[in-house]
Amino acid sequence: MAYLTKEEEEMLAGKHGEAKRLSMELLVKAVDAYKAERLIPIASCHLVLSFQKTSMKAGLEIAERFVELGAKCAVPTSIDTSSMDFERWEEFRFPKDFAEDQFRMKKALEGLGAIPTWSCVPYQGGGIVPRFGEHIAWTESSTAPYVNSLIGARTNRVGAYEDLASAVTGRTPYYGLQLDEERLGKILIEVTTDLTHGDYNVFGTWLGTLVETKVPVITGIPVEEVTSLDLRYMGASGAATGSLALYHMPGITAEARTVEEAFGGRKITERVEFGPDELRKTKEGMNSIPSGNIDLCVIGCPHLTIEALVDLANKVKGKKVKVETYALTNKVAKDMAIEMGVAQVIEDAGIKLNTGCCAWSPVELCGFPEHFTVMTNSGKQAWYTPSLLTLLRPGKVDVMYGDVDECIEAACAGKFEGRY
Numbered sequence: 001m002a003y004l005t006k007e008e009e010e011m012l013a014g015k016h017g018e019a020k021r022l023s024m025e026l027l028v029k030a031v032d033a034y035k036a037e038r039l040i041p042i043a044s045c046h047l048v049l050s051f052q053k054t055s056m057k058a059g060l061e062i063a064e065r066f067v068e069l070g071a072k073c074a075v076p077t078s079i080d081t082s083s084m085d086f087e088r089w090e091e092f093r094f095p096k097d098f099a100e101d102q103f104r105m106k107k108a109l110e111g112l113g114a115i116p117t118w119s120c121v122p123y124q125g126g127g128i129v130p131r132f133g134e135h136i137a138w139t140e141s142s143t144a145p146y147v148n149s150l151i152g153a154r155t156n157r158v159g160a161y162e163d164l165a166s167a168v169t170g171r172t173p174y175y176g177l178q179l180d181e182e183r184l185g186k187i188l189i190e191v192t193t194d195l196t197h198g199d200y201n202v203f204g205t206w207l208g209t210l211v212e213t214k215v216p217v218i219t220g221i222p223v224e225e226v227t228s229l230d231l232r233y234m235g236a237s238g239a240a241t242g243s244l245a246l247y248h249m250p251g252i253t254a255e256a257r258t259v260e261e262a263f264g265g266r267k268i269t270e271r272v273e274f275g276p277d278e279l280r281k282t283k284e285g286m287n288s289i290p291s292g293n294i295d296l297c298v299i300g301c302p303h304l305t306i307e308a309l310v311d312l313a314n315k316v317k318g319k320k321v322k323v324e325t326y327a328l329t330n331k332v333a334k335d336m337a338i339e340m341g342v343a344q345v346i347e348d349a350g351i352k353l354n355t356g357c358c359a360w361s362p363v364e365l366c367g368f369p370e371h372f373t374v375m376t377n378s379g380k381q382a383w384y385t386p387s388l389l390t391l392l393r394p395g396k397v398d399v400m401y402g403d404v405d406e407c408i409e410a411a412c413a414g415k416f417e418g419r420y
């Protein structure tokens, strides 16, 4: 392979150990598959192999084998969500054999020297904050749009196993969003309707299905009102319904200060409007049923950071939920919430802080009826719930989407009255 550096050639030849040889073999195949030019060094990595529900036994065996081979992360590497809360898994009724596998995965990843962030917002969970322009290899649909767009770091949506190979070698294929050209805008999206904070999930859901792999340039977002939390939800929703990994919002995101700059001075050939009709129809489509009783309410996909936990505490103070309700967060945010007293307020309302855990955790194994209904404030979760919460046990799951206020109201009433 003419493009390999001397060190990379040595890794491929096994001179730096079997784990690096296996990893380099995988990366060389990835270079071919992506038609990449070569490999490039990376500054950091984020691993999604952590999620036992989808890694299953095969993922676990690979992670443990790498530990046996003496592999270590060559660059700072954070860990994505777990499939369960490591401290409260029994309270959440996870089966023991599943929990044992998830604990083995924890031991293996931490044995590789990865940072135990256990979060899909690792940049706010004690993990790594990349810098503008830095080449990194990060997995997980909610992280890539954020670090590419808001920070201006460069990552493709790296898949499981490739992430491990990158962590161990400190390399990633040089293609896609690592390249200047591929980061330019391809489609203009004009938002012509007012958006509430919750509506960013709806906009992201619509955006993902529309743009597929094209980089959108978005106008019409009020700079003074939109929050980084709104954009986290928007990016995660768009990455779930499509392949959104980078967007430009001139004046808000990191890379392009004007629409012209976002398109690299090229002519705009595609332009689509997001107006009140698109907002209403998309929101309607995010519900598999329009109203009804709920069995589980989940808030915090992506994970709630400390400011979101404070906001949640303010909203639920003095209220009491009637159905099982989880607030997903990471350990760093939870510890701060405990110190600030807001964790107690949330728990007093009957909402359980579910730490390090993903919205796709195997709740279908946790004692819910064969046909159950989930209420969520996340576009990403609304999209995946009907398929992913039946993965390990056949059945049917309905989903209803609402903003945080609607979720709290529904959880306190035990049902969502709908809005149409």
Ligand code: F3S
Pocket (backbone or CB within 6 Å): 080, 081, 120, 140, 142, 236, 300, 301, 302, 303, 328, 357, 358, 359, 360, 380, 381
């Ligand atoms: Fe995070 Fe899992 Fe949602 S990784 S974005 S909580 S689906």
